[in-house]
């Protein structure tokens with residue numbers, strides 16, 4: 097799914113109006129109907145008054161149409177119209193169509209607006225037409241909503257929310273945002289979830305030809321993209337067909353990281369797996385993952401040297417390795433001689449940052465930093481937008497795929513594209529879930545998926561498995577990394593659409 101900026105969305109609206117063709121008023125009706133459908137799903141009970149706060153632009157026009165549509169479904173509605181000098185034609189037409197039974201209050205000063213916690217508040221004040229930070233009356237209204245509303249549902253975007261740049265002033269903090277056709281880039285960045293709340297996208301039938309041809313570096317991966325890339329297992333397959341992966345992982349006290357990665361790698365379908373680990377990790381590994389072979393380092397407690405890496409289909413390094421000097425030197429050697437593209441995670445990334453070795457990363461590798469590791473690699477970012485630019489730069493610089501982990505993990509490729517992932521949940525903010533991801537990506541890379549495919553598929557399946565685990569038997573609180581691996585089977589089935 098493409099992520100377009102506010103200007104492109106305006107152009108998509110205009111193109112649709114001209115070429116479908118459809119009257120702009122009818123398009124507004126379609127958008128409002130789509131919003132109403134989602135709203136009714138979220139709030140099927142009609143026991144609370146719905147207070148709709150409208151500006152006089154097209155976002156306010158949507159608000160008026162939504163008022164009429166909800167009123168027709170027997171919701172109790174009241175409207176506040178924030179009076180300003182101008183109004184759009186479609187706003188005016190929807191005002192004419194508004195049933196007389198709906199109470200409408202004209203608000204000139206912010207102090208006249210009363211927001212009640214007992215009501216459901218719909219924010220239709222400003223949408224994607226925002227062209228400067230909120231100030232004066234609009235700012236006071238946003239503050240009044242934030243202070244007193246309990247459930248605020250934003251039409252398209254919360255008032256004051258900036259789609260494509262940091263939101264620098266006050267904005268409405270919505271409980272839900274029901275957005276039209278496209279997720280907005282800002283929805284995917286961590287500092288903005290306080291404004292959007294939970295967001296969802298309502299399809300409004302903007303012209304497919306426009307969407308097809310419009311260029312953007314940003315997309316959100318959908319189930320159908322995954323299905324296209326996943327390859328079925330061959331009937332006459334032999335384990336050698338699915339590669340021999342190597343995982344360089346573990347240190348004394350951190351054998352668990354190696355175990356989690358190894359299990360996830362095998363559960364993802366690698367033909368063979370060898371884990372290179374310090375001696376003190378071996379028993380734990382062999383006991384917990386008997387399917388994996390172990391290759392012992394000469395050191396007992398930490399890794400100090402490389403195993404034989406010839407004929408390996410994927411080499412992952414990092415989970416639980418620590419940063420001992422010998423381990424640092426081992427990483428230096430690996431970057432120098434690596435015969436196959438690498439998957440670099442955790443302390444391998446920390447070592448690269450400490451030793452200033454970004455230039456040495458072999459082309460075609462996959463890096464999987466979380467926010468902290470990313471900061472160590474490329475320094476502080478002012479905000480999520482600048483961080484995205486740094487992500488794209490790092491990918492181009494290293495000619496590698498970079499997975500910036502978090503909610504909506506972002507996967508950058510050297511050609512400048514960024515693919516966001518929508519599966520996963522906050523239960524995954526738990527020890528070892530990153531180690532599991534490394535295993536999954538390694539398993540895919542080992543089966544000869546490209547670096548980009550492995551990252552996109554891996555992150556998707558990782559999140560999907562966590563979602564299934566949470567839905568079936570865990571809560572966000574109780575989810576642990578092993579649950580993710582245990583549910584990879586169901587994730588594959590769902591992704592392949594067998595169930």
Ligand SMILES: NC(=O)C1=CN([C@@H]2O[C@H](COP(=O)(O)OP(=O)(O)OC[C@H]3O[C@@H](n4cnc5c(N)ncnc54)[C@H](O)[C@@H]3O)[C@@H](O)[C@H]2O)[C@@H](O)CC1
Nearest residue numbers: 109124127153154155222223224225226227228229230252
């Ligand atoms: N045909 C279309 O273009 C469609 C538009 N739709 C709706 O229209 C919205 C966009 O409508 P508009 O472009 O009319 O804009 P808005 O309704 O978002 O804003 C109205 C006007 O407010 C002014 N404004 C901007 N920033 C301000 C600020 N900080 N303080 C005070 N005033 C400010 C601007 O002059 C802007 O044109 C979308 O978010 C969506 O809800 C939908 O109905 C779908 C179809």
Ligand SMILES: Nc1ncnc2c1ncn2[C@@H]1O[C@H](COP(=O)(O)OP(=O)(O)O)[C@@H](O)[C@H]1O
Nearest residue numbers: 466501502503520521522524527528529530531
């Ligand atoms: N709130 C969240 N929503 C979705 N996914 C999340 C969330 N928090 C963490 N994750 C995912 O969980 C994993 C955590 O990885 P990481 O921070 O490296 O954990 P660890 O170091 O403990 O293994 C990443 O894949 C990340 O995308």
Ligand SMILES: [K+]
Nearest residue numbers: 219222253255
């Ligand atoms: K709004």
